[in-house]
Amino acid sequence: MIKNKTSVEQIEIFKKDIQTLETYLLSLYDTINLDHNKSLNLFTTDPNNNKHLVINSLKGINKSAPLFGLPIVVKDNFNTSDFPTSAGTPALENFIPKTDAELVKKLRDAGAIVMGKTNMHELAFGLTSNNRHFGPVKNPYDSTLFAGGSSGGTAAAVKVGVVNVGLGTDTGGSCRVPAALCGVFGFRPTAGVYSSEGVVPLSTTRDTPGLIAKSMEEIILLDEVITNQSNDIKIDAKSIRIGIPRAYFYDNLSSEVSRISEETIQKLKSNGIQLVEIDIEGIPELLSESINIVFHETYLSLNKYLEKHAPGISYEDLTSKISSPDVKGLFDSGAINTNETYDFAITEERPRLQRTYQEHFDKYDLDVLLFPTSPVEARPIAGCDETIELNGKQVPTFPTLLQNMNPSSYAGIPGISIPAGVTKEGLPVGIHLESPEGSDKKLLKIASMVYELIK
Secondary structure, three states: OHHHOOHHHHHHHHHHOHHHHHHHHHHHHHHHOOHHHHHOOOEOOOHHHHHHHHHHHHHHOOOOOOOOOOEEEEEOOEOOOOOOOOOOOHHHOOOOOOOOOHHHHHHHHOOOEEEEEEOOOHHHOOOOOOOOOOOOOEEOOEEEEEOOOOOHHHHHHHHOOOOOEEEEEOOOOOOHHHHHHHOOEEEEOOOOOOOOOOEOOOOOOOOOEEEEEOOHHHHHHHHHHHHOOOOOOOOOHHHOEEEEEOOOOOOOOOHHHHHHHHHHHHHHHHOOOEEEEEOOOOOOHHHOOOOHHHHHHHHHHHHHHHHHHOOOOOHHHHHHOOOOHHHHHHHHOOOOOOOOOHHHHHHHHHHHHHHHHHHHHHHOOOOEEEEEOOOOOOOEOOOOOOEEEEOOEEEEHHHHHHOOOHHHHHHOOOEEEEEEEEOOOOOEEEEEEEOOOOOHHHHHHHHHHHHHHHO
């Protein structure tokens, strides 16, 4: 059955028989239309609206294209000329850009087929994807729980089998958190490696497109296409050194996340992997302005985006129609504005954090760091805007889910969440690996190796 084949195998089959591709795409629409999947609020607009357009476009794809016929989904903050680009907010619900985002164009030129635009946390400003306007993205494991965010729709769509891979964005964990909570793979590249042109922005410093997939094969395949560079790195498991940063990254975990994280470490030990227990001095002190930098840049970058891509919609129009209470409260509070600490964050604090990371990689001769992606597994949608339960207490939602993803996002280094196991209640837990700036391809190969050892 073609659905169970890898993406590489699928592409080869499609190149030989375009009718098989058409039949497969039609079966994906059937998957999208399943009552259960429709109830998860995966998409902001019905993919069926573009069904005939997609099928008719198959004849125009170059059979030599590396992603020939590969179906993908795209988070709804990437510009697309054939689907609305809402960024999950009412003011942009009917906005259709004139051109595709640069990354979407690149994947389409490589033969990928965009099946639909996925639901998300409004304006990507949150980690649950509890969207008041388009409905909350529900977790495929339990529809009363959130999928994580802000790229929740992409993660959930991959998990239920609509596609094998999709695009998300990651400012502070928005690919990796939903990947962890939905039991799939989520990759954030080194900042600046993937083009953000034509993506509704938050932070020009921290934003990056990312990938969410059902396997490491899809992540590596799309990364090769995006970067125009094959990944031929060979990994010798015996020579890899993995840092375990206990302080901060292993603090206040749920009991099940803690158990699965320790089991992961033991599996790696038993397979002869070199593990080094370390503490990264300066975390969390070097994160004091990590969110203020987003607030400052959001105000400036959203205005610039609208002026360039949607001149008929003003910043005031957009923000006055925000529907999700947590996001609306943030904008109404006045926090989204330029601030005096921005220069300090950009010129002093962030560079110090980057140096601290590199010093620890060098001092301990580490290839990657390893720790849980999220301190907690998926929690109920009801009441999640403000707080969630962790170890018997109500804790603030955003900083809790952000905790382990914030440092690398602020520093701009690459990271990937891989499935590590399931809780006693059957919910997925992700483990996160991150590596020095620019070492993305080595990180992906190490993540592949680690997953094979712990799965």
